[in-house]
Amino acid sequence: MAEDPKQQVVKAAFVFNIAKFVSWPATNQSTNQLRICSYNTSPLGTGGELLKRRKFHGKPVVLATLEQWEGINRCTILLVSADNLTRFESDRLTAEPKSTLVIADFTQHDDLAGVAYEGVHVSLVRKGTRIGFEINLTGLEESGLKVSSELLKLADIVERPR
Numbered sequence: 001m002a003e004d005p006k007q008q009v010v011k012a013a014f015v016f017n018i019a020k021f022v023s024w025p026a027t028n029q030s031t032n033q034l035r036i037c038s039y040n041t042s043p044l045g046t047g048g049e050l051l052k053r054r055k056f057h058g059k060p061v062v063l064a065t066l067e068q069w070e071g072i073n074r075c076t077i078l079l080v081s082a083d084n085l086t087r088f089e090s091d092r093l094t095a096e097p098k099s100t101l102v103i104a105d106f107t108q109h110d111d112l113a114g115v116a117y118e119g120v121h122v123s124l125v126r127k128g129t130r131i132g133f134e135i136n137l138t139g140l141e142e143s144g145l146k147v148s149s150e151l152l153k154l155a156d157i158v159e160r161p162r
Helices: 005-019 047-052 069-074 082-092 137-143 149-154
Strands: 034-039 059-066 077-081 101-105 122-127 130-136 156-158
Touching: 005 047, 005 077, 005 101, 005 122, 005 130, 034 047, 034 069, 034 082, 047 059, 059 069, 077 082, 082 101, 130 137, 130 149
Parallel strands: 034 059, 034 077, 077 101, 101 122, 130 156
Antiparallel strands: 122 130
C-alpha cells in the first residue's frame, strides 16, 4: 500500500528538525552540507524533495540513496526503512558508520516500537494517528554524536534489548 504523501512530508520534517538538535564531531566528513542518505530505498518519498530546497545552518541539503555500504561515512544522516533493517544490521557488522546519525522509519510497523536496535540512534514510530520518535541514547553516545536536552525532552528513550 502506498504511503500518504502528507506522512512523507511529516517524516521529512522530523528528520530535518531532529538534525537541528544534534552535534556531530569535527571529524564528520560532510561538514559543508547536510547529506541525508537513504539505505536502499527512501522512507521519505516525495517529502525528501522538500528538503532539497532547505538550508541547514547555511549549508545545502543533499539527498542520496546508498545501495552499497561503502559510501556510509560520507553521510551525515542515514535513513533506514523497516523493510531494510535486517540488511542494515548485517552490513553494519562489516563496518560501523562513524559520526553518522542513523534514523529508522518504523511508522508502518507498530511491533518495532519501544526497543533499541543496534546501530539505530533515532526511530520514527507511530503513536496512534501521529508520528513520534524514540532515541537510543546509549547508541548515540557510543557514536560520538551529541543530542540537545531539548530534543530528549520530546523523545521516548529506549534501551538496548537484554
